[in-house]
Amino acid sequence: MPTRRDGALNPTVAYHNRTKGKLEQILHPSYTLCKEDVVWILEFIKKKVAEEDPLMQGLTQPRLLRNFRYFAEVSLMLIHRRNGFDQEADRLKMWLREAAYGLQEEA
Numbered sequence: 001m002p003t004r005r006d007g008a009l010n011p012t013v014a015y016h017n018r019t020k021g022k023l024e025q026i027l028h029p030s031y032t033l034c035k036e037d038v039v040w041i042l043e044f045i046k047k048k049v050a051e052e053d054p055l056m057q058g059l060t061q062p063r064l065l066r067n068f069r070y071f072a073e074v075s076l077m078l079i080h081r082r083n084g085f086d087q088e089a090d091r092l093k094m095w096l097r098e099a100a101y102g103l104q105e106e107a
Contacts, residue, residue, distance in 0.1 A: 019044070023104055027097055033089055038078055041096050045071055048103045059102045070098035 023044065026037045045067075048056065056064070074095045077088070 070095045
């Protein structure tokens with residue numbers, strides 16, 4: 001767990017690392033998605049957009065529209081699906097990657 005110089009935990013860094021780790025876990029090719037994961041990443045994207053995250057400032061309008069398109073695709077899939085995501089996991093992960101493009105700092 002990241003600490004400050006005075007030895008106390010740095011909650012901002014800890015939150016950032018936990019969020020980055022969760023995002024990487026969800027998007028990993030071997031990770032099995034569940035509904036809660038898909039909802040989590042959609043909420044992550046919504047939060048980044050609502051906060052007008054600086055990472056978005058470098059994205060072009062066509063890229064932002066592409067992000068939105070895939071956000072909408074994932075959202076509609078979530079609304080219309082009644083079962084798990086295993087049959088379409090690869091496509092869904094690709095859509096999630098596209099929807100979150102540019103919203104995560106590179107390591």
